[in-house]
Amino acid sequence: MIKIKLNNREIITEAGKTILEVAQENGIKIPTLCHDPELQPYGSCWVCAVEVKGARGFVTACGTRVSDGMEVQTDTKEVHAARKMALELLVSDHYADCEAPCSVACPDHVDIQTYVAHIANGDYHEAVRVIKEKLPMPLSIGRVCPAFCESECRRKIVDEPIAIRQLKRHAADFDLDDYWTYVPEKMPETGNKVAIVGAGPSGLTCGYYLSNEGHDVTVFEASPKAGGWLRYGIPEYRLPKAILDKEIELMCANGMEIKYNVKIGEEITMQQLCTEYDAVYLALGAQNAVPMRVTGADLNGVLLGVDFLKDFVLGKEINVGKKVAIIGGGNTAVDCARTSRRLGADVTIVYRRTRKEMPAEEYEVDAADEEGIKFYMLTNPVEFLGEDGQLKKVKFEKMELGEPDSSGRRRPVPTGEYFEEEFDTVIAAISQAPDVDFFAKEENYVDGRQMPLTRWQTAEVDENTMYLGYGNVFAGGDFRRGPATAIEAIADGRIAFEQIDRYLMGLEIEADKPKFDSKKEKKLADVSPEEYEQYEKKPRAKMPELEAEVRATNFEEVETGFVDEDARAEAERCLECGCQVNSSCVLRQYCTDYEVDVDLFAGSKNKHPIDHSHPFILRDANKCVNCGRCIRTCSEIQGAGVLGYIFRGFSSLVAPEFGESLTYTTCESCGKCVAVCPVGALTERQVNYKLHPHPGEKFIQSCGNCGVGCTIEVNTQVDRVAFIQTPEEEGFNGRNLCFKGRFGWQVFEDDEKLTEPLLRKDGKYEPISWIDAMEVLRENLEKAENRSIYISADTTNEEMLLMQEVAMNIEAEIGSMSLIPDFTDDIVMYHRYRKSFTEMDDAEAIVIVGEVSHTLRTLARTQQRKGKKLILINNSDADFNNFADAHIKGEDFDKALDGLCQNNCCCDDCHCGGSDKIELDLPNRTLFFYDRTELGEDVIHKIWTVATATCSFGKGSGVIPTSKWMNLNGLIRLGFQPMPAIQADFVILYGESPDAEQQKALEGSGFTVSVHTHHVYDADLILPQASYLETEGSVFADDHRLNYFYNPKDSSLFDEMVELFADLLIIPEAHGEKSYWLGRTRYVQETEPQIPIEAKELHEWLANLTDLSTCPMQVNTGKLSRIMKLKKETEQER
């Protein structure tokens, strides 16, 4: 033990530990990017810099071992500054977006990338759920939003932006029209009362979220209906009132109440609101039209845009005559023009600048143009001329463009050139302002003070919190911003909700500290197009519209909506700019913690195209921080060594050999590089559907790809598996998974995975319902005189028990066609031989014969790095063999093992006649591993013989057979016996995939049923088997752990199966629930004899075994070949 000083505190610790370890043990957090607990200290990122007294400069906490008397400072100003600079330098060359630029551009920061991904995957309800986390009005906003998001969409660099607004509408329409529509769960009532003034988008949004949180919300609306500008400003042909009504109805589902025709300052005062309610949100809008200061503005026939649109909605009689001039270039002007056009008028839009400068959305202007509306550009009205108080003519002046003004647009300058034209009506749509006169009255004061207003008559509140600064009043929307868009009003409403909620909960009103956000560039225009050349051009889906001639004469909705296919294809175009790991990225977290200034060291950046070439691993070198964890893990632990550094200096880069694609290397797709990457440079890739960064649900359970039974964390998004990782609380496998575990599961998610029963009719398979399947089964069961059931080891204990009971009740023979017995079955069954994988910790040497799970291989390697011996016996040329302390190759395993036998046998008349003596000094604590589905029984026998001579079979000593089956031990422990394939009148193959010979033997059977995840056998009836991702159940792993599956996909396949047999009345009704079978497994396990075999007994038993005849090599072809096929296909596709 040594004594050190850590931040002036004396600490007793062990020598040899690193500063990082000691700090962690003492609750001091030191950031690090390059350090990995499985690897040797590396010290490249310098984010862990600390001060050690007497050392030159800083030292790395990860790479410096403590020594007696060492004085360490982890928290000084200098250390903080150095770490901050390290992070600033790293992000100065981080050509990547944390958040998708569309989402950043959206005033309400809706998680666009996620909902677009959901749409691409066809999950519309889920898309709506994500939208409504921030934006509760997708039906309306999906129709009217100017789509700030699309202007920053990176797809624009390739071809055209994603049609984000239209996609939102598509999802919302689907959600509305479906038999079920999304409404968020309502939280328990809080008893707080909130008043909201104004039922426009801002007020409704605030009220919606507050009511979801359980607050009692009352909205006061001056008009007879809700919706604000969406109702009274936006014309029917853009947003049908019926849709708006439905949207508002949905928003009120959690109890928000709207009181109509209540005008603040008239029917109710501010003081009343402030005292009767716990909080008040003012979202009055900006509804007063700003009149034109032109002579003759008071004439009849001169209207104001806002009033015109509102009167029209209210059904007031409006006669605009034959010729209408609209003054202004904004959205209101265009809405007035298109409305007038629909009233049959000849319409001209008069605007003082050019069409390019018009603030209205381009597509709106185009639509007006298509509908036959005329444009007078660079024209300004100077006088309205009338007769008898009625407008007759308008005098215009021609304008020209001068220098840019403060808004950046070129200022219109009068030319002195005039002309006159006759008009029946002029509608001025210049600007709007809130109606605020009532605030002057004392009864509307807040806390005895008059509401502070800006010179534009808007509310003066904190833009980050919407809070007035005193009292219980918040304000937002157009009332705060002046006339703006609905999405901006919604953004204010949501911020107001968050802060009111905090206020009501007694928390301080303050905006959250912003999260660090890396951006490729601040503006889309600055993003270099080169890295986007790899993407194929695909034009943006065009929103179908009514024909221009048709729509100009009525108020039908112009946009008719996408068809499903187009919507999904459009969403598929999304480039997924936001980082996949933006919520778990360590770099982002540190940058946020250290309040990094990303611009401080701005300079040139290394830019690379994103590498999509590998079927499962996405490599984005732009995000790499050169920590080398992937390189070191791959070469030092996994063995493949396919990653390395290339180039030097600022350009140095982590890449596969020669900078080529990973697919050209010997990469085994174990995905460990993804697991160790601290940033998003290496992430999982999905071949079946689009991933997104939104956190989903996590299920920690066992992997079902083989008998090793690794602990996995299944991350699902909408009952789909998104990716599989290892959980933070690691299982025995640590962060290790093999290819099958990490990526191979995708075969259970692809199109070929069966999800419904298939019946063969005239040689073809047709999907049928479970009820129909039951009828077919009943019919054929009755006919059959003899029955047999085959079950494989790729089934859960519950499935095995279920089939055992079924067999008993229908008097069927039951056994396994795929189980090839070997002598070790007896030890498992009768001798209670239990060896755990964790015994590797106690072993001194590990011998692996043949190929075993790569995870086990990696774990053995990890043990080797702790000083143990690793011996490999195989004929492969895998890179991993280079690690072996001894790699024994022979023409076959036999010879190698014979060699071992010879060396280890204590008997004089050694039965194994190996020629070359192999010098292997194996310690008593040696663990042998092999895969029984790979080796013949004779080889297995030799392994056990060697082990008998070597091992004591105590802890860390002995043999652990593994298998490619997920539940071989279950099959053996539940007493199933091998049963050869023979024809019968009625045959069920459960999880079995018969080979050609077995299929031949089954030919001529009466009725065959295949229960399997995939279509592997042409049975008469095929029932879909639940994969390990779709079932709740248990299996016995190779080392006899009882492992569980928790049905991460929330599938009902196993329930259907159980019900099927219950409905057939071949199991009791009470057994028709899956919970019964889960209980039964527990019972079986609990009642199994628990006395383990003693080493001496085992030795005796093994010694008494006589030589066994040679068995043919067995390979579990079914699952493995499908997974390999998938890998090949995806590679070919690329």
Place this chain on the structure above:
Amino acid sequence: MSQLMIKVGMASCGVAAGAGDVWKAIEEYMANNAPDVTLEKTGCIGMCSYEPLVEMKSAGKDMITYGNITAEEVITAIEAHLNNDAEKLESVAKRIIPRVETLDKQSRIVLRNTGIIDPTSIDEYLANDGYKALEKALKNMTREQVIDEIKASGLRGRGGAGFPTGLKWQFAYQAKDDKKYIVCNADEGDPGAFMDRSVLEGDPHSVIEGMIIGAYAIGADEGYIYCRAEYPMAIRHLLIALEAAEKLGYLGKNIMGTGYNFELHIKEGAGAFVCGEETALMASIEGKRGMPRIRPPFPAQSGLWGHPTNINNVETFANIAWIINNGAAKYASLGTEKSKGTKVFALAGKIKHAGLVEVPMGTPLRDVIYEVGGGMLTEKPFKAVQLGGPSGGCVPKELLDTIVDYDSITKTGAIMGSGGMVVMDESTCMVDIAKFFLNFTQNESCGKCTFCRVGTKRMLEILQRITEGKGEMEDIDKLYELSENIRKTSLCGLGQTAPNPVLTTLRYFKHEYIAHIQDKKCPAGACQALIKFEIDPDKCVGCTLCARRCPVNAITGTVKQPHVIDQDACIGCGACEAACKFGAVIKS
């Protein structure tokens, strides 16, 4: 003895200057005329600016050294010497260089044979006390005695850091392992440095002998010379030397019958500057990417393939045999209190006698430059001398009396380094020179440490901005902040010293930085972006020559009328200024 002895400097520097042609001409002359002449080649004679160099010694007379001599002139000279032809002698007299001028101030230990013997002949090495030290060490001295002798000599590592060699050997000697290595770092990569190359080319055996003695001392039986592949002649001479030494039993099994075995390999480097750093060098020998690693463990505990390893550079090893032969006391009598012996420098830049020199420690820089180096090359006054290559710094004229000694030089902010010495005059812009060296380190960073990889790039970008007149005063603060942290947070010397050129120029020439930033002017007139060329209409006669010479057609005007330079189009190349015969183009 022949009537005439001729030696030609055939090191890379000589060959590059045309020594090959001279050599061929002499050979041809000898083949045709069969005179009584002995012709020999030798290594770097040290006066590189005078290459090709030929030394001629007529029997009974003093040696004469010819410099910058052509193939034609050398024949004339030979004939002159052979026939004592005064007329011919007169015609080549202008090529004679007064050798005394450069050699007087030197004292040559490392370079004791370089430029004197034929490096490809072990006999010549043996004739100059070669392998006597090895014999003495192996036969008469214990390992401890050898180490003590080296410790007593005060020899410090000549690679740059100046760690006491004897102490280093002692660490490796004390490390317990059956297998130990000794490595010679011959990965000389500093711009402007060629000391190691010259020694390897000119006297390879001295390095080999030093290594064997070192190996014996620490108990190593295997060694590597890590030599950059860009030094083909050095490698060739080493290979010849290794073979010869092995043949005569100085290398291999049972050396000189003492039972001591030592095997020596040559490993060619792939040209990464960082491989001169010891941990990166070892990674490179092991076949990995040359990247430094965390120390401790130091190589003396865990080096090549995990075994104790001692690494010294070429110049250090070249000292060893001399020390053993002449005794530590004699070596220690040279130099200063803390820096003993001599130091080899490669003089380059704006200096009259550019070349290789060896001076006793303690010699003032002024003497090295003005006496040994012959002073400035042109009329332009001295501005600064850059010491230590990219890890070093610039010493201004005010500090010219600084003596050559590890600690004195470190005090100036520069470092002794391996011995590169670049002399600069007033036409050198100090911001530009900092940029040059930083650009070098930036490109040569292995890319591992964040600060070195990205920080040096950001510093370089700031310097780039400043030399383009786009700098801001805050940039100077940023340079300081970055320098400070890069210095303190890099695993190896490359990163730790990368900011030195910037820090020393900021220390002594901050006003130049400020001039670039505030006045948008380069005081040395070197930064092209800040140079402005204008035509004085009073002097311009409209000859159109400047317009025709301008590579970017930035000059317009009609014949016989004053011309005008379009400042937006001008790239500041100065072609117009050079072209104008009337002095009408004014540079500012």
